[in-house]
Amino acid sequence: MLKADKLKGLPPYIFARLDERVYKLRESGVKDIVDFGKADPDHSTPQAVVKRLQETAADPENHHYPAFKGSLFFREHVAKWYQERFGVTVDPETEVIALLGSKEGLFHISLAYVSQGDIGLVPDPSFPAYNDGVFFAGGEVLRMPLTKENGYLPDLDSLDEATRQRAKILFLNYPNNPTGVFAPPEFMERAIRFCQEHEILLCYDHAYSEVYLDDANKPKSLLEFPGGKDVGVEFFTFSKTFNMAGWRLGAAVGNAEVINSLLVVQSHINSGIFAPIQFAGVTALTEVTHSNFPQEQRDEYKRRFEYALGKFREIGWDVHPPDGTVYLWVPTPQNMNGEEFANHLLDEYHVVVAPGTAFGETGDRYVRLSLTTQYENVVKGIDRICQALQKQA
Missing domain, CATH: 3.90.1150.10 (Aspartate Aminotransferase, domain 1)
Structure with missing residues (x-):
């Protein structure tokens, strides 16, 4: 065929x-x-998380189709964790959505915001899902080199006006896969201004927010920066933080309109996340985080x-x-x-x-x-x- x-x-x-x-x-x-x-x-995976899965999976009430957006219980605890960890307030009703791992959301977001002829700004090197999402959405991928000479940061100022007008989405990821670097605050502030000026959606992959080497230098959330929530959405995953790679659990947090658009796409593609996995995720965010x-x-x-x-x-x-x-x-x-x-x-x-x-x-x-x-x-x-x-x- x-x-x-x-x-x-x-x-x-x-x-x-x-x-x-x-x-x-x-x-x-x-x-x-x-x-x-x-x-x-x-x-x-921490034993407390496994135990919570076992207990909740044994309850027939949890065997039904889950909510497309994720249970409110799960979303409330994601919001509480964001408040505790980053000092930011998000509305669990409108600014949080559960994901089958962050890769799913990072791919699907382009289906919501990129049309044929649009440009997706993708760092190079970067996690392949950014590129693939733009490609499947019918957009044009513009790769932005990350080199040792530029501190592994994309040069937004190098983009000409025609590119800026066609660009609809910008992917950033710090701590960065694969280089391991952080983005300095002044760069994040510049990126937010850039997206504000050109009406570009900023998608921030924060998969490694809890995997840092210096306790005095913790990664910051996109939502901590002024204007971050206005222009963007952040993707968090349980895979590396809690050794839950095979569980496929994550969340997108940020701009309410973007979260709703992502929900529209995902409701046509999957049927949500098994409720016991969400209960287990809450245990990770509460008990394990404080252990x-x-x-x-x-x-x-x-x-x-x-x-x-x-x-x-x-x-x-x-x-x-x-x-x-x-x-x-x-x-x-x-x-x-x-x-x-x-x-x-x-x-x-x-x-x-x-x-x-x-x-x-x-x-x-x-x-x-x-x-x-x-x-x-x-x-x-x-x-x-x-x-x-x-x-x-």
Whole structure:
């Protein structure tokens, strides 16, 4: 059968390709593989969250179709958490919507705001869902390079007037995947003014808001900045914060009109989130947030980063220290691009990394490492990568 034309212009999802290659390697008998590819937390979901799911799943009252927008109980607790964590007030009735993970919302938002001929402003490198949502909505993707020289911030001032007039949506993500950097407050203020001036929707991916390395430098919400709620919406996920990647739970918070538009799209596509998962999410936002779990998890990621960055320094490899997230953005040897180096590491050293081009052309000379594997594996995998880099230097 003939596929839709749009599928012909869409490359295979890089992480599906990585999974297939790793699967074949394991099938060939290779067992000792270190996987830095996907950001799938290695630690289990907190037991209190699991217990709440079990208890509420046993109640037949929770077996019916859930509300498209998410239960008011869940939305109220998201609003309370935003007040407690960021000091911002949002209305759970109109300014919060539950998501099947933030990826769903980041993809679907373009279906609500981008039409054929419109431009979506997408950082490069960035999470593929931004690009894919604009593409499926029929819009034109304009990639905005994030480089070490520009502090991994998009240059909004470089856009000409014609582009600004056609642009309908701008995606930002800090702490940033894949570079790990934060955006300074003055940049966020500039981005909000830019969107106000040109009537552009600002979509802020805040997936790593709780994965930071310095307690004195916590990530700020878009909604903390004056005008943030007027021009934008923020996407939060339980995946990294609470090790709930497979649970598929998130939320969008912000401008009421945007939240309602997202609801219209999602009500035509899915039938909501299983109520016990929402109850479990509330337990994460209340009990787990006030336990030792968040800090212990941050401390563990910090331990992994310190080992990796120390080894890269030992061999003189220039890797930018991240402010947060679970990633390292590692330059490749001069004689290899990201895909070639990723293949080399997998074939010769049995280490899985994501080629930088999975996140955009600007990542051509990088690979992304996700340190979501046990410390012992981090040590083993980083040592192998450093060995490979020294041989290629």
